Amino acid sequence: MNDAKHTDVIGLLEPLRRYARSLARDEANAEDLVQDTLVRAYERRSSFQSGGNLRGWLLSILHNTFIDTRRRRAAEFRRLEQAAALADSAVPPEQESRVRLRQVQAAFMSLPDEQRAALHLVAIEGLSYQEAANALKIPVGTLMSRLGRARAALRGFEAGTDLSQTPGTKRPSLRIVGGSSV
Template identity: 45%
Template sequence: MKGRETLSNRFEDGVVALLPRLRRFAIGLSRDWADGDDLCQITIERALTRRESYEPGTRLDSWMYRIMRNLWIDEQRARGRRSQTFVSEEAGVAIGALGAQDAAVQLGDVDRAMASLPDDQREAVLLVMVEGYTYREAAEIVGCPIGTLNSRLVRGREALLVKLGEAA
């Protein structure tokens, strides 16, 4: 009984430690703070309710990122079906607080450039350039060969440079 409690505590501590990274990835995938927070919450809930499927000794972060990515794909499919019936809302861009407007505008430019990337390129950029995963780890999370991930990353990086060059 005590061994199970220790494993459960380790699992929960690991999930809590991953929260900032998971939230950042969720916001990057969804292109929206509120949707990102919702995605992060759903991911945590799914991980906690299905913790028995996690294999101790394997990478908890990769397992959590896969859960999040799969949930996001499911959400995108559902949105696609809903968009055939409903008109989507326009999202506003928030500008930072007074005194930090230049930085906020630049960050907004980066956010808009990231949001304009195709999903596969945005995932690759987020995982490798923002989260710091190796190509192999990112390819595992996404479920594609390393060469494919590398191609997506190169195209995404080039598109960002073009878009940010236009913003300057």
């Protein structure tokens, strides 16, 4: 790759890291995922079409790398999730906003992988439906269906009551951004 493309890759590290954190649910695994993605991209740099969408290409490689890693390490993932759940329960109460942020994060992370990936690419990374569908290698209609189910699940989370508050008290409203509701 020439220097201009190298600079573009460096500029895309933060979106890659955000998406990796969303998929991997663990900071260390996310960093490993980004590094593995960059190694794969370098090894397959000849498959990148000049003038193509570098961001989409890298996000697609990252997604595929995640899927491959998940298949190889399914047992390890379960063990890490159990350890994370124990660590979260041992944390002392924090400010209300931090607790709320953790609730929202838990709701987002509880979405199925396919829905979480679709929502992340559209709502957080700001990809168009077509770009996100291309990155996930799925039809746009499938992406829109996954987005609709993810948004519905988060709206359901919002409609529920928070057991740590007074019974019957609604949670604060969560605005779901990124495209229109389907």
